[in-house]
Amino acid sequence: xxxxxxxxxxxxxxxxxxxxxxxxxxxxxxxxxxxxxxxxxxxxxxxxxxxxxxxxxxxxxxxxxxxxxxxxxxxxxxxxxxxxxxxxxxxxxxxxxxxxxxxxxxxxxxxxxxxxxxxxxxxxxxxxxxxxxxxxxxxxxxxxxxxxxxxxxxxxxxxxxxxxxxxxxxxxxxxxx
Amino acid sequence: xxxxxxxxxxxxxxxxxxxxxxxxxxxxxxxxxxxxxxxxxxxxxxxxxxxxxxxxxxxxxxxxxxxxxxxxxxxxxxxxxxxxxxxxxxxxxxxxxxxxxxxxxxxxxxxxxxxxxxxxxxxxxxxxxxxxx
Numbered sequence: 001x002x003x004x005x006x007x008x009x010x011x012x013x014x015x016x017x018x019x020x021x022x023x024x025x026x027x028x029x030x031x032x033x034x035x036x037x038x039x040x041x042x043x044x045x046x047x048x049x050x051x052x053x054x055x056x057x058x059x060x061x062x063x064x065x066x067x068x069x070x071x072x073x074x075x076x077x078x079x080x081x082x083x084x085x086x087x088x089x090x091x092x093x094x095x096x097x098x099x100x101x102x103x104x105x106x107x108x109x110x111x112x113x114x115x116x117x118x119x120x121x122x123x124x125x126x127x128x129x130x131x132x133x134x135x136x137x138x139x140x141x142x143x144x145x146x147x148x149x150x151x152x153x154x155x156x157x158x159x160x161x162x163x164x165x166x167x168x169x170x171x172x173x174x175x176x177x
Numbered sequence: 178x179x180x181x182x183x184x185x186x187x188x189x190x191x192x193x194x195x196x197x198x199x200x201x202x203x204x205x206x207x208x209x210x211x212x213x214x215x216x217x218x219x220x221x222x223x224x225x226x227x228x229x230x231x232x233x234x235x236x237x238x239x240x241x242x243x244x245x246x247x248x249x250x251x252x253x254x255x256x257x258x259x260x261x262x263x264x265x266x267x268x269x270x271x272x273x274x275x276x277x278x279x280x281x282x283x284x285x286x287x288x289x290x291x292x293x294x295x296x297x298x299x300x301x302x303x304x305x306x307x308x309x310x
Contacts, residue, residue: 074263078300085265086307092266093273 047072048083051090065091141176148173216240217248224254230262237271246278249291256292260299272303 045057045065057065069088072080080088095101138144149163149172156164163172211219220240227233237255240247247255252271259267272289279285289296289303296302 070263073265076300077260077265077268080265080300082302082307085269085302088265089269089304089307092264093270 047087050087051094054090054094054096142174145172145174145176213245213248216243216245217251220247220251221254224251224258227258227262230259230264230267233258233262233264234267237267237274241274241278246275246284246288249288252288252292253295256295256299256301265301268299268301269304269307272301 045061045068047065047068050065054062054065065087069084069091072084073088077085090096093099152158152163152172159165162168163170220236223236223240224233227236233255236258240251240255252275255271256268259265259271275288276285279288
């Protein structure tokens with residue numbers, strides 16, 4: 001029963017979007033009727049449905065619900081129905097207004113999926129760039145670098161502090177391990 | 178003659194008040210720690226004399242803001258206060274507050290057991306009981 005009640009407003013909205021003017025005019029006339037006669041409408045707001053429709057109620061209707069609940073809560077609490085208790089709690093401390101959750105449910109999952117997707121895309125780009133790139137130039141190899149060292153010694157390159165100096169202990173041009 | 182008589186009086190006229198050593202007290206550190214029992218008693222008294230919903234909710238905000246879980250007697254006083262101001266939602270909210278403050282579910286269950294009497298007497302359901310179905 002509750003599920004039916006919760007489902008009904010959404011259904012009405014969806015059909016309103018689809019079938020257009022007739023529905024819109026119908027809901028508009030309902031709304032204007034409600035705002036014209038808030039006091040007459042007071043008993044018409046069912047407390048069992050307050051949670052589902054609280055956000056859509058006008059300020060006047062919310063006021064009448066508040067007043068209704070104030071009267072109800074003056075009674076013995078053991079005689080309250082579960083719907084009345086729920087309505088009292090929801091109106092006072094429910095997730096609406098300042099207590100509305102900042103993120104709609106499922107946000108964490110959405111963020112996790114998008115982040116994973118973009119990290120995966122980045123990884124794929126990296127792997128593709130590494131695999132599709134030209135091979136490194138022939139001068140970047142251990143053999144070439146050792147040959148460079150020999151040539152530097154032949155030429156006595158940098159004889160004061162560099163590779164051809166006395167007691168030189170560095171690697172010269174060799175950068176490979 | 179005159180001079181010799183005047184001089185001692187002048188000397189005597191100098192203020193001879195002993196200079197008091199400055200008392201090095203930090204007034205900010207002078208407060209005593211309130212014991213848990215004193216805290217409990219203070220809030221039981223507060224809730225017993227709370228007049229309206231605003232006072233009750235202000236007291237709840239204050240007593241749940243400390244680094245402790247209020248004693249069951251405080252909770253009971255708060256529940257009776259919310260009964261007195263006719264606000265069922267606040268009574269339910271008190272249990273939500275306890276659930277936030279305790280360290281684990283066993284402690285929460287212990288609080289529920291301890292307060293079962295007053296809960297049944299006043300007809301207070303917890304949020305879980307209300308919204309589980």
